[in-house]
Amino acid sequence: MDLCDTPHEAEIRARARAFxxxxxxxxxxxxxxxxxxxxxxxxxxxxxxxxxxxxxxGFAGIRWPREWGGQGGSAIEEVIWQQEExxxxxxxxxxxxxxxxxxxxxxxxxxxxxxxRHTGPTLRGEEIWCQMFSEPDAGSDLAGLRTRAVRDGDDWxxxxxxxxxxGAHYSDFGILLTRTDPTQPKHKGLTMFFVDMKSPGIEVRxxxxxxxxAHFNEVFFTGLRVxxxxxxxxxxxxxxxxxxxxxxxxxxxGDESRPDIxxxxxxxxxxQRADGSRPIDDAAARHRIADWYARSQGVxxxxxxxxxxxxxxxxxxxxxxxxxxxNAIKQQEMARFAVEQMGAAGMLTGPDGxxxxxxxxxxxxxxxxxxxxxTSEILxxxxxxxxxxxxxxxxxxxxxxxxxxxxxxxxxx
Amino acid sequence: xxxxxxxxxxxxxDQARRMLRQADCLxxxxxxLDRADDAAPALWRQMAxxxxxxxxxxxxxxxxxxxxxxxxxxxxxxxxxLAPVPFTSSAIAATEALLHCQDxxxxxxxxxxxxxxxxxxxxxxxxxxxxxxxxxxRVEFDGARLTGTIWPVAWGQQADAVxxxxxxxxxxxxxxxxxxxxxxxxxxxxLDLSRPQARxxxxxxxxxxxxxxxxxxDMALHLLDRTAILTAFEEVGGAxxxxxxxxxxxxxxxxxxxxxxxxxxxxxxxxxxYVAVELAxxxxxxxxxxxxxxxxxxxxxxxxxxVSSIQGYALAAAENxxxxxxxxxxxxxxxxxxxxxxxxxxxxCGTPGYWSERLIACLPLSSAA
Numbered sequence: 001m002d003l004c005d006t007p008h009e010a011e012i013r014a015r016a017r018a019f020x021x022x023x024x025x026x027x028x029x030x031x032x033x034x035x036x037x038x039x040x041x042x043x044x045x046x047x048x049x050x051x052x053x054x055x056x057x058g059f060a061g062i063r064w065p066r067e068w069g070g071q072g073g074s075a076i077e078e079v080i081w082q083q084e085e086x087x088x089x090x091x092x093x094x095x096x097x098x099x100x101x102x103x104x105x106x107x108x109x110x111x112x113x114x115x116x117r118h119t120g121p122t123l124r125g126e127e128i129w130c131q132m133f134s135e136p137d138a139g140s141d142l143a144g145l146r147t148r149a150v151r152d153g154d155d156w157x158x159x160x161x162x163x164x165x166x167g168a169h170y171s172d173f174g175i176l177l178t179r180t181d182p183t184q185p186k187h188k189g190l191t192m193f194f195v196d197m198k199s200p201g202i203e204v205r206x207x208x209x210x211x212x213x214a215h216f217n218e219v220f221f222t223g224l225r226v227x228x229x230x231x232x233x234x235x236x237x238x239x240x241x242x243x244x245x246x247x248x249x250x251x252x253x254g255d256e257s258r259p260d261i262x263x264x265x266x267x268x269x270x271x272q273r274a275d276g277s278r279p280i281d282d283a284a285a286r287h288r289i290a291d292w293y294a295r296s297q298g299v300x301x302x303x304x305x306x307x308x309x310x311x312x313x314x315x316x317x318x319x320x321x322x323x324x325x326x327n328a329i330k331q332q333e334m335a336r337f338a339v340e341q342m343g344a345a346g347m348l349t350g351p352d353g354x355x356x357x358x359x360x361x362x363x364x365x366x367x368x369x370x371x372x373x374x375t376s377e378i379l380x381x382x383x384x385x386x387x388x389x390x391x392x393x394x395x396x397x398x399x400x401x402x403x404x405x406x407x408x409x410x411x412x413x
Numbered sequence: 414x415x416x417x418x419x420x421x422x423x424x425x426x427d428q429a430r431r432m433l434r435q436a437d438c439l440x441x442x443x444x445x446l447d448r449a450d451d452a453a454p455a456l457w458r459q460m461a462x463x464x465x466x467x468x469x470x471x472x473x474x475x476x477x478x479x480x481x482x483x484x485x486x487x488x489x490x491x492x493x494x495l496a497p498v499p500f501t502s503s504a505i506a507a508t509e510a511l512l513h514c515q516d517x518x519x520x521x522x523x524x525x526x527x528x529x530x531x532x533x534x535x536x537x538x539x540x541x542x543x544x545x546x547x548x549x550x551r552v553e554f555d556g557a558r559l560t561g562t563i564w565p566v567a568w569g570q571q572a573d574a575v576x577x578x579x580x581x582x583x584x585x586x587x588x589x590x591x592x593x594x595x596x597x598x599x600x601x602x603x604l605d606l607s608r609p610q611a612r613x614x615x616x617x618x619x620x621x622x623x624x625x626x627x628x629x630x631d632m633a634l635h636l637l638d639r640t641a642i643l644t645a646f647e648e649v650g651g652a653x654x655x656x657x658x659x660x661x662x663x664x665x666x667x668x669x670x671x672x673x674x675x676x677x678x679x680x681x682x683x684x685x686x687y688v689a690v691e692l693a694x695x696x697x698x699x700x701x702x703x704x705x706x707x708x709x710x711x712x713x714x715x716x717x718x719x720v721s722s723i724q725g726y727a728l729a730a731a732e733n734x735x736x737x738x739x740x741x742x743x744x745x746x747x748x749x750x751x752x753x754x755x756x757x758x759x760x761x762c763g764t765p766g767y768w769s770e771r772l773i774a775c776l777p778l779s780s781a782a
Contacts, residue, residue, distance in 0.1 A: 001701065294724075297721075298695050301696055301699045304414055311415070325688060381681075384683060389660070390672075390679070390683065391672050391675035393675070394675075
């Protein structure tokens with residue numbers, strides 16, 4: 001038993017570290033957790049520049065085939081890169097969807113010419129992609145989506161709406177899951193396309209989140225024309241294509257989002273009330289912190305067990321679901337605890353807030369953590385059904401024609 | 414990255430699992446709960462014959478020297494089976510104390526006998542109603558004789574010797590070994606009679622000093638950390654057995670025309686148990702790694718492992734009963750056997766409060782843990 005790399009892994013890590021040390025600044029361990037980027041345009045520009053540098057040095061598209069500019073590496077090699085990169089202060093998040101989900105979907109279903117056109121610019125950070133699947137009536141029940149694509153000559157005409165689309169406001173392209181045949185049961189009448197986000201008929205509207213941010217969007221399609229050449233997979237195969245996309249999701253190697261358990265412990269130890277008392281002085285507080293620490297370590301060590309499987313060339317089990325489920329509720333609990341420990345001062349936000357209001361901000365962003373990317377309830381269903389083998393929920397709409405299914409708050413006609 | 418048992422350890426684990434399945438451990442547990450027996454000596458002898466009693470004892474002292482990784486795997490299987498044997502108390506706690514002892518004669522006198530199962534020993538810290546703190550040590554040792562009472566002592570009535578802290582006339586704490594035949598032992602009624610407990614009373618009983626490096630109380634807490642890591646594996650094993658039992662029951666028990674496990678309330682409940690068990694298992698593995706690689710400061714990893722394994726076992730045991738419905742609350746059904754063991758382990762080797770405090774106290778001074 002050990003936490004060590006194999007010689008090959010150690011070599012990969014050393015190369016990654018050398019590049020990062022020469023090209024980026026390490027994150028300071030004791031620094032205050034960063035807020036969301038204030039200036040989106042500057043963030044995107046910085047992300048493009050960083051992506052270009054990585055690509056030039058051979059640290060982009062680690063699991064991509066070499067023929068498309070990737071490194072042809074294994075999952076463990078990508079994990080090692082991510083572990084090293086995350087200790088540096090570099091822009092994150094802008095290219096993950098394109099590199100990790102959209103282009104791999106194109107690799108499975110697009111033409112060689114389309115791949116020649118799109119892989120290089122995405123890899124080098126010149127073009128950004130978004131993923132347009134979820135809708136107001138189709139989150140957990142994704143197959144219930146309604147955005148309609150109707151064939152018209154060489155094109156398809158698309159009308160409808162997507163929601164929670166990260167980065168749509170700065171994306172150049174996107175993959176889009178539509179309904180092409182409502183007479184079929186819901187999983188059977190779907191078709192995937194990729195679209196140019198600058199096309200007429202696409203309107204991106206930011207979603208004003210409860211936390212005050214606007215990192216997601218609604219995307220409205222009104223008479224959007226997409227050439228049939230941009231269809232990915234056969235008409236009616238959209239669900240299968242979507243599963244390919246979702247399977248390529250980023251390997252969960254990241255630490256907890258901040259403020260994390262280390263931030264909480266630092267706060268509990270160092271923040272003093274007017275009478276000199278600190279949260280850590282209270283036994284009940286210490287016991288709650290110990291519990292969250294044990295859960296954080298549990299998630300981290302479970303991730304190490306998944307990495308152990310990857311290192312052995314095996315497919316990890318459902319360990320990623322465990323991390324998401326546990327971290328989401330923990331984030332909210334810790335935020336609430338910190339705010340309450342601050343007394344009435346805990347209600348202040350922004351620059352007037354204690355520690356610049358980071359725990360208050362976390363209180364407002366953490367509810368989404370229990371919902372986004374798979375709600376805690378769905379994750380529990382997945383664990384119960386796929387890991388424990390308990391019977392699946394009854395699906396009343398499985399074999400019904402989509403147009404006959406009751407959805408949202410109205411009966412479909 | 415290799416946070417998993419080795420192939421050799423998995424082999425040992427699988428052999429242990431097969432042997433324990435055939436040993437009908439739950440029947441033996443029930444006999445002890447019914448007070449028909451107070452131990453399962455034949456089972457312990459069989460395990461000693463397989464080398465389990467000497468798993469962490471080096472060959473030159475009579476053991477098989479396989480080591481701590483195998484011990485953790487065995488502890489997990491023993492926990493899953495509820496086997497009523499003094500593995501943790503004798504093969505781990507008392508053995509660790511002797512292995513850390515600087516008196517060769519004492520080591521050579523006791524360890525081979527513990528390894529072959531011909532004798533057993535146990536370990537205790539302070540009286541059950543006292544906090545685990547050096548001020549709680551009340552047993553007195555004048556250099557040759559021991560006076561005082563200690564309880565609850567796991568397997569205290571069955572063990573040949575107990576190792577415990579005592580206070581010498583200077584007020585300093587030392588570790589001593591005393592043979593139970595020199596004292597009075599009374600069995601205690603407790604939640605789980607299959608992990609029997611005793612009150613031991615000594616009145617000028619001849620005893621031996623167990624010299625250890627450094628402060629004896631600090632060493633006692635270190636020994637508790639080491640035992641706790643093995644206990645965490647025992648708890649994870651027991652919790653997994655509860656989860657398996659609940660899932661099996663939920664699949665086959667039909668109500669309202671379908672398996673009770675098809676209800677989301679049950680599915681989500683058991684998913685939560687699964688998560689708690691996996692977190693505890695992962696923390697136990699990291700603690701095992703520290704133990705195996707000879708780290709001196711085990712407080713943080715041991716405490717982290719126990720905080721999650723105590724909670725995980727308590728949740729799994731309670732929700733196993735719940736999933737079984739009314740029948741889960743009967744003597745005849747098996748869930749209560751695990752529920753008792755979980756509750757007793759939760760307080761028998763430190764408590765959740767103790768381990769939470771130890772965790773916080775052992776956190777590094779800088780935030781990066």
